[in-house]
Amino acid sequence: MFLRHGGQLLSVAKQYNIPAEQWLDLSTGIAPYHYPIPSIPSSVWAQLPQTHATLLASAEKYYKCPALLPVSGSQSVIQRLPQLYLYNNPWLAAQSERISVYLPVQGYKEHEKAWRKTGVNIIYYHDIPSMQQLNGQCVVVLINPNNPAGKLISKVQVLALLQAVKRRQGLLIVDEAFMDTVQTDQSVIADAQCENLIVLRSVGKFFGLAGLRLGFAAACDEWLAAIAADQGPWPVSGPAQYVGHKALSDSAWQQQQRLRLRSLSLRLSQLLKSVFNVQSKGTALFQTIRLANAENIYDKLCRQAVYVRLTDDEKALRFGIPAENNFSRLKKALQNI
Numbered sequence: 001m002f003l004r005h006g007g008q009l010l011s012v013a014k015q016y017n018i019p020a021e022q023w024l025d026l027s028t029g030i031a032p033y034h035y036p037i038p039s040i041p042s043s044v045w046a047q048l049p050q051t052h053a054t055l056l057a058s059a060e061k062y063y064k065c066p067a068l069l070p071v072s073g074s075q076s077v078i079q080r081l082p083q084l085y086l087y088n089n090p091w092l093a094a095q096s097e098r099i100s101v102y103l104p105v106q107g108y109k110e111h112e113k114a115w116r117k118t119g120v121n122i123i124y125y126h127d128i129p130s131m132q133q134l135n136g137q138c139v140v141v142l143i144n145p146n147n148p149a150g151k152l153i154s155k156v157q158v159l160a161l162l163q164a165v166k167r168r169q170g171l172l173i174v175d176e177a178f179m180d181t182v183q184t185d186q187s188v189i190a191d192a193q194c195e196n197l198i199v200l201r202s203v204g205k206f207f208g209l210a211g212l213r214l215g216f217a218a219a220c221d222e223w224l225a226a227i228a229a230d231q232g233p234w235p236v237s238g239p240a241q242y243v244g245h246k247a248l249s250d251s252a253w254q255q256q257q258r259l260r261l262r263s264l265s266l267r268l269s270q271l272l273k274s275v276f277n278v279q280s281k282g283t284a285l286f287q288t289i290r291l292a293n294a295e296n297i298y299d300k301l302c303r304q305a306v307y308v309r310l311t312d313d314e315k316a317l318r319f320g321i322p323a324e325n326n327f328s329r330l331k332k333a334l335q336n337i
């Protein structure tokens with residue numbers, strides 16, 4: 001399964017024959033302002049990363065959840081979970097085609113890629129699967145809020161879905177990579193202490209630190225032990241732990257970042273509305289707009305060295321949030337198309 005991702009600036013720059021430094025890259029949902037990198041003691045670089053105690057303490061406070069495992073980006077878990085689910089249980093592995101995995105029609109496709117490799121039966125849903133639709137041996141993957149659609153499923157609805165999954169002894173995986181900027185807390189991370197729920201969080205998006213490769217899995221002890229054993233030793237580097245700890249414990253910076261992202265994303269959605277006369281949908285980390293000629297507009301923006309994300313169905317464009325000083329350039333490029 002071939003997957004297109006944002007953040008492929010070098011190859012897009014080559015394709016359009018414009019030097020990479022000249023581009024405005026809005027192709028990802030990563031915050032345009034990152035947590036300031038503190039100076040990192042040389043011992044942190046020199047030693048093998050040790051226990052996660054300080055990182056865990058700040059993460060537990062930030063996520064309001066006591067059962068967390070630091071991982072090398074949530075992607076590292078997404079790509080391994082299907083194998084872990086099936087091969088920790090030989091009975092399930094022997095009949096993978098009888099397991100139904102419910103995936104959003106639109107959403108981060110790495111989930112689907114990983115599950116497809118295992119021969120399970122894939123069933124697509126819009127927004128949220130209906131309870132009646134769920135089969136006995138079910139795994140439900142929910143991306144909340146959805147990337148790129150921006151749709152948020154309320155906590156009440158997710159918890160009702162969890163009850164339905166529990167009754168079928170299934171597994172609910174909630175990918176909350178874009179949850180950090182949601183206005184009132186809709187995360188189900190604190191409920192992830194039963195064997196039927198795994199919640200994934202990413203430090204890359206909201207903190208603007210995608211290169212750090214840091215994320216968290218929240219689940220019951222058995223699941224966390226299985227993921228930890230699968231990761232092997234030293235999955236999260238010392239510098240990632242050091243910077244992650246500072247970022248997760250700096251609530252003043254987090255508050256400032258939230259306000260700044262909300263105001264910039266509102267400004268972006270107003271700009272898109274003024275140009276296309278269509279309301280965008282999204283989060284404070286990206287805005288997505290459905291357009292009949294999305295592919296053509298993508299191309300016209302690229303010709304002006306503005307790189308956005310053409311969605312997989314090629315019917316929408318997802319715009320990452322521009323930094324304050326990049327709005328005028330984006331506006332000009334949009335007005336030129």
Ligand SMILES: Cc1ncc(COP(=O)(O)O)c(C=O)c1O
Pocket residue numbers: 072073074075076108143147175177178201202203204205210213214215
């Ligand atoms: C919805 C979603 N989940 C998870 C990820 C993986 O992010 P990371 O591995 O940086 O935590 C991405 C990356 O774009 C994403 O869009």
